[in-house]
Amino acid sequence: MSQSVVAAAVYREIFLNDRPLIDLRAPVEFAKGAFPSSNNLPLMTDDERQQVGTCYQHHGPSAALALGHQLVNGATKAARVEAWLQFYRQHPDLYLYCFRGGMRSQISQGWLREAGVDIPYIVGGYKGMRQFLLQTLEAPQLAPQMLILSGTTGSGKTDVIQQRPQEAVDLEETANHRGSSFGKELTPQPTQINFENRLAIAILKHQQRQPSCLLLEDESHLIGHCFIPTPFFNNMQAANMVVLEAPWQQRLQRLLEQYVHKMCRQFCQRDGDEAGFTAFTQYLYQSINGIRKRLGLQQAGELQALMTQALQEQQQRNNTALHLEWIALLLTRYYDPMYEYQLQQKAERILFRGDQATINQWLDERQI
Incomplete structure (x- = not known):
């Protein structure tokens, strides 16, 4: 079974059952569009995301990743992980997602594992789920x-x-x-x-x-x-x-x-x-x-x-x-x-x- 077919089956199950979702994207991304069962608990604020994006453009992915860890560290990191954990306690069947199911999802999943909780993230992220829904309307x-x-x-x-x-x-x-x-x-x-x-x-x-x-x-x-x-x-x-x-x-x-x-x-x-x-x-x-x-x-x-x-x-x-x-x-x-x-x-x-x-x-x- 192809990866796209598997992803579509996961997306369908999520939407049909109103599975709770943590949207890790920045608030500005969430405001443009999200899903009815999603809750915005971002890995980075709008300002932090902008700083990391600018760093990526000028210095590449490694420097951007390092800056991200620098910006979201210590008490800030702990507060964000705790917000995810609180949502998990209320909704243990949740999924995580970011824009493409890439770095932000993987970092957040890793931090949650360090806290003793294993939460799946959505392969393809928001972009994949959004495309699936648009295809549904065009069927x-x-x-x-x-x-x-x-x-x-x-x-x-x-x-x-x-x-x-x-x-x-x-x-x-x-x-x-x-x-x-x-x-x-x-x-x-x-x-x-x-x-x-x-x-x-x-x-x-x-x-x-x-x-x-x-x-x-x-x-x-x-x-x-x-x-x-x-x-x-x-x-x-x-x-x-x-x-x-x-x-x-x-x-x-x-x-x-x-x-x-x-x-x-x-x-x-x-x-x-x-x-x-x-x-x-x-x-x-x-x-x-x-x-x-x-x-x-x-x-x-x-x-x-x-x-x-x-x-x-x-x-x-x-x-x-x-x-x-x-x-x-x-x-x-x-x-x-x-x-x-x-x-x-x-x-x-x-x-x-x-x-x-x-x-x-x-x-x-x-x-x-």
Whole structure:
């Protein structure tokens, strides 16, 4: 069995089982991208890593290694080993990794052995695992499995996705964004690298469940600032579709809950009532501003005026009913026409249409 096949099997086992990982890279490397189960306990700080790197460039590997030992020595070395040991006591099935599974992993493993603990490091390191995950997203066998769930804004696509964890992968949850101009969450989105890593791990776990399809919500290339990798997105654009339909009033009420009640509640819980309502107001205005050019100045101004009236009514009388006016206008003038145009381009891919109950029934029957 080749080394690459063995490494891939190890990577797969790590990701499928959420094995705890010590990331030995410097904090600046970790911040750019890591894995969900990893914990950054670096061998060197950012400054130490920079000094060693500069020394390597000017004086070669032996001098750089000597400088590294000089910088991480005595009490500094002891503190870092103790941090690794504390993590090991909580997670005895852990792995170590650095960027390539080279010197930093080997040095750290050696120091831990001196402390009486033998912890494996990952051959190929972060680079090898990252490449494995990218290949997972590019795998051609994903294409025939895919089934795309489409539907107008507010039809409840996310509800169906979350009701079917066996078949579905929730792209919006992975990106921590609801996918529209009003889709921002209070917590930040992952970096692009972390989004790709999370998505690939979700796909690996989906494959392990061996369902009849890979159910995904219809998304644009961008979910907030997270970019769906092009090979994966291209497969989505070629996949068969089901279309979720919902009554107008149900859509309005769902969006009132998502855009207004939920977001206002979350902002007020985080910031307090007064500051929270101010932050909620800014969120609504910023969401409109994000699509101002596509709406046109006149329609954007009309929507913002309705929004202002609704916010005043909400603040003064705790009445949110006026929000339904700008939500309805947003749907009829912007989201619905855009959706109908896009769906016309995909008509030949549609296998089924129905409400939540009939969609779920249709999907259940495909399992038989």
